[in-house]
Every structure is written in C-alpha cells, then in structure tokens.
Amino acid sequence: MTKSLLARQAPLADTAYQLTVLTQAEAAGAQLPAFAHRLRESGLLPLQPTKLGVMQINVGKMCNQVCKHCHVDAGPDRTEIMTRETMQLCLDALAQTAIPVVDLTGGAPEMNPDFRWLVEQISALGRQIIVRCNLTIIVANPKYHDLPAFFARHRVRVVSSLPHFAAGRTDAQRGDGVFGRSIRALKMLNEVGYGVEGSGLTLDLVYNPAGAFMPGSQVGLEREFKQRLGREHGVVFNNLLTITNLPVSRFLEYLLESGNYESYMQKLVAAYNPVAAANVMCRSTLSIGWDGQLYDCDFNQMLELPVASPVRHIRDFHETTLAGRAIVINQHCYGCTAGAGSSCGGTTT
Amino acid sequence: MSTYYNPADLAKFGNITEWQPEMGNKFFAYYAEVFKEGALTEREKALIALAVAHAVQCPYCIDAYTTDSLQKGADEAQMMEAVHVAAAIKGGAALVHGVQMMNKAKELSM
Numbered sequence: 001m002t003k004s005l006l007a008r009q010a011p012l013a014d015t016a017y018q019l020t021v022l023t024q025a026e027a028a029g030a031q032l033p034a035f036a037h038r039l040r041e042s043g044l045l046p047l048q049p050t051k052l053g054v055m056q057i058n059v060g061k062m063c064n065q066v067c068k069h070c071h072v073d074a075g076p077d078r079t080e081i082m083t084r085e086t087m088q089l090c091l092d093a094l095a096q097t098a099i100p101v102v103d104l105t106g107g108a109p110e111m112n113p114d115f116r117w118l119v120e121q122i123s124a125l126g127r128q129i130i131v132r133c134n135l136t137i138i139v140a141n142p143k144y145h146d147l148p149a150f151f152a153r154h155r156v157r158v159v160s161s162l163p164h165f166a167a168g169r170t171d172a173q174r175g176d177g178v179f180g181r182s183i184r185a186l187k188m189l190n191e192v193g194y195g196v197e198g199s200g201l202t203l204d205l206v207y208n209p210a211g212a213f214m215p216g217s218q219v220g221l222e223r224e225f226k227q228r229l230g231r232e233h234g235v236v237f238n239n240l241l242t243i244t245n246l247p248v249s250r251f252l253e254y255l256l257e258s259g260n261y262e263s264y265m266q267k268l269v270a271a272y273n274p275v276a277a278a279n280v281m282c283r284s285t286l287s288i289g290w291d292g293q294l295y296d297c298d299f300n301q302m303l304e305l306p307v308a309s310p311v312r313h314i315r316d317f318h319e320t321t322l323a324g325r326a327i328v329i330n331q332h333c334y335g336c337t338a339g340a341g342s343s344c345g346g347t348t349t
Numbered sequence: 350m351s352t353y354y355n356p357a358d359l360a361k362f363g364n365i366t367e368w369q370p371e372m373g374n375k376f377f378a379y380y381a382e383v384f385k386e387g388a389l390t391e392r393e394k395a396l397i398a399l400a401v402a403h404a405v406q407c408p409y410c411i412d413a414y415t416t417d418s419l420q421k422g423a424d425e426a427q428m429m430e431a432v433h434v435a436a437a438i439k440g441g442a443a444l445v446h447g448v449q450m451m452n453k454a455k456e457l458s459m
C-alpha cells in the first residue's frame with residue numbers, strides 16, 4: 001500500500017506548494033484563464049452563498065485505504081481526527097439552525113471512535129444524515145460489521161465510492177482487492193435493505209473517473225452500473241453520482257507525475273459551464289474541518305483555504321455573519337464547473 | 350521534431366469552419382447529433398467510433414475516442430474488443446476478396 005503525501009514527505013503535502021502549482025499554470029499560458037475571470041464573465045463574482053442546506057463535517061483524515069486520487073491525502077498513517085468536544089460544538093451550531101442535512105466525511109468517518117455517538121446526536125436533532133462510506137471499512141474489522149444495521153437504524157443515507165463496475169479499474173484507483181471487498185460490503189448493505197426498492201434506505205454510489213478524464217453522462221453510467229452490478233454481483237443501489245476529480249492533493253500528484261496536468265486543466269477550462277458555476281455546492285454548504293475550522297468546501301479545506309469571514313471556527317458559528325461572506329475560489333474550482341457540473345451530490349445541472 | 354500529426358491540432362478541429370463556415374457548421378451540428386444517445390447509448394457509440402478510428406487509422410480519432418470511451422464508462426476489455434472488431438473486419442475484408450481472386454484464377458485457368 002502506498003503512503004500519504006505527508007508520510008512520504010512529498011512536496012505536495014505542503015498546501016502552499018499545491019496552490020503555487022495551480023496558480024503558476026495560470027500565469028504560464030493564456031489558455032488557463034483565472035477562475036475568478038470566468039466567474040466575473042458569468043456575473044458570479046464575488047461568489048456568494050445561497051441558503052445553507054448542508055453542514056459537511058470532516059471527522060478526520062484517518063482511513064483504511066490510500067486511494068490514488070484522494071484529495072484529503074487520507075490513510076492509515078493520518079492521525080488527525082475530530083474530538084467529541086469539537087463534535088459537540090458542531091451539534092450546538094446545528095441546533096441553532098434549520099440546516100436539514102449533515103454530511104459526514106473523512107477519511108473513513110467510521111474510524112473516528114466518536115462517530116456513532118455523533119450520528120446518534122444528529123439523529124436526535126431530526127436532521128438527515130449522509131455518511132460517505134468507503135465500503136471496505138465495513139468488512140475491514142469485525143467491529144465494523146454491524147455498520148449497515150447501525151446506519152439503517154438512523155435512516156442514514158449511505159454514499160459510497162465505486163469508480164467502476166470492472167474490478168481492475170476500481171483497484172487501480174483505490175488499491176488491490178478493494179473492488180472485491182466493496183462488493184462484499186454492498187451485499188451486506190443490500191441485506192439490511194439499503195438500495196432495495198420500498199425500503200426507504202438510500203444507497204448511492206459515487207463514480208470518480210480512474211484517470212485524467214472527466215465523467216460521462218450520469219444517467220448513462222448509472223444505467224450501465226445497475227446492469228453490470230446487478231447481473232454480475234446481484235448488487236442493487238439507488239443513484240449513481242458522478243464526481244469530477246479536482247486537481248488537489250494526491251490527484252494533483254497523479255496528474256503531475258503522469259504528465260497529464262496541463263491537458264487535464266485545459267479540458268476542465270474548456271468545459272466551463274456557467275450554469276454549473278451558478279449551482280456550485282459551496283454556495284449552500286458549510287464545511288467543517290477535524291479541528292473545527294470552517295471552510296467553503298472540503299476541497300478548500302484540504303488546500304487550507306479557510307472561509308473569508310470573521311467567523312472561522314465552529315465555536316463562533318453565526319449563520320448570518322457567514323452568509324455575508326464571499327466564497328474563496330482558486331484554479332481547482334474549475335473541477336466543479338466543468339461539463340454537467342460536479343458536487344458531492346453528483347452533477348449540478 | 351516536425352511531424353504531420355500534432356496532438357495539439359485535435360483541439361483545433363473546430364477551426365475548419367473558418368474557411369467554410371456553412372459546411373463546417375453543418376458538419377459539426379450533424380456530428381453532435383450523431384453522438385447523442387438514441388437507439389444506441391453514448392457508450393456504445395463511443396466504442397463504435399473507437400473501432401472505426403482504428404480501421405481508418407486516424408491518430409486524432411484514436412486519441413479522442415479512447416478518452417471518450419473512458420469517459421462514457423467503458424473499460425479496457427471493452428475497448429480492446431472494439432479494436433478487435435475493427436481488426437476482424439479489416440482482415441476479413443482483405444480475405445473475403447480471396448474469393449474474387451479464386452474466381453479470376455479459375456476463369457483464367459484450364
């Protein structure tokens with residue numbers, strides 16, 4: 001298994017260096033115009049929040065996998081995880097608001113020892129919970145085998161990455177044997193009703209391209225995934241969400257090392273879609289880091305670009321003050337505005 | 350090194366409309382219509398295009414439809430099978446003319 005950028009002491013572990021790479025390319029050629037320039041042309045600068053619909057809490061960078069495209073640089077060697085005290089601050093903030101959805105991500109969020117406590121508390125507040133489950137965690141250790149039942153008890157919407165219905169393409173991105181373990185976990189989720197029609201338990205899959213290309217039609221890929229996973233593995237799910245890989249962290253490393261960086265950025269820039277730009281998820285999301293710092297999205301979080309607001313930590317949460325901020329943008333944002341758009345909920349147009 | 354094919358030229362394909370806008374625009378409108386999902390899915394069309402790209406041995410098309418096939422969700426096995434379809438038809442097209450050769454040879458022979 002490869003290690004995180006941080007464990008390898010790779011230059012890209014430094015977010016300032018990642019931002020230098022992203023902005024140098026901007027200066028290098030007129031073909032990569034500044035993202036702010038495109039937003040201005042679309043009448044969207046400064047980019048402002050709309051109604052806050054999702055509180056996305058990143059409960060830590062610890063993960064049982066080391067995926068090649070991970071924008072979090074997560075892995076077993078990452079120890080940064082959210083404490084119960086910080087979780088309580090998130091719950092206090094949540095209770096003050098009508099935010100309907102809480103999206104739990106990581107790392108593998110389930111590896112945080114207070115994960116189940118957090119789910120129970122959010123559930124008690126009557127909010128919808130999304131967990132971004134990497135699937136393999138369910139079969140990684142007996143203590144996680146009951147996660148499907150736990151999720152079902154709290155009506156958690158499970159959103160899981162499975163980049164391809166072919167084992168080879170999934171394993172190339174997520175690690176050897178991940179596809180087989182993911183199928184086992186999907187079957188365990190299906191057994192408790194997840195993805196099964198009429199159960200009310202939602203199981204969505206996430207498709208990230210396993211390489212330097214953009215996702216194709218969400219509808220077409222969903223149909224193909226349903227056919228192939230159903231026919232070959234007897235697995236069912238609800239929706240396929242296509243997500244474009246952003247040039248951040250390990251995916252940025254992959255792009256640079258494979259010589260695809262410039263052409264990938266050019267593809268994203270050429271596919272800029274003003275409708276997708278108007279619908280970017282950062283306008284309706286508040287992202288909270290493991291240490292309670294606030295960000296416009298999980299990508300900004302990983303680039304250490306905090307919110308441009310006097311309120312920068314969840315302990316100081318103030319919805320109206322945050323609503324007046326301008327969203328922090330950079331060249332990586334082209335990933336969310338390309339083609340049919342991309343967000344943690346799939347396409348945006 | 351100067352070569353006949355430059356990968357950067359693929360992105361300039363649209364420029365052909367500069368010297369003949371009417372025909373060029375009609376071609377691209379038709380092209381876009383052809384590749385929309387219809388009786389065939391977008392992925393199936395991408396794989397057909399990939400096979401044809403190999404049959405006509407067009408480097409631009411191979412570049413474009415390898416990318417497009419991946420984007421549409423095809424995997425390596427599907428893409429290589431598409432190339433084998435092209436190879437089988439090209440090989441078969443050569444071989445089936447063997448019948449013409451046999452006919453002619455018989456015509457000329459005692």
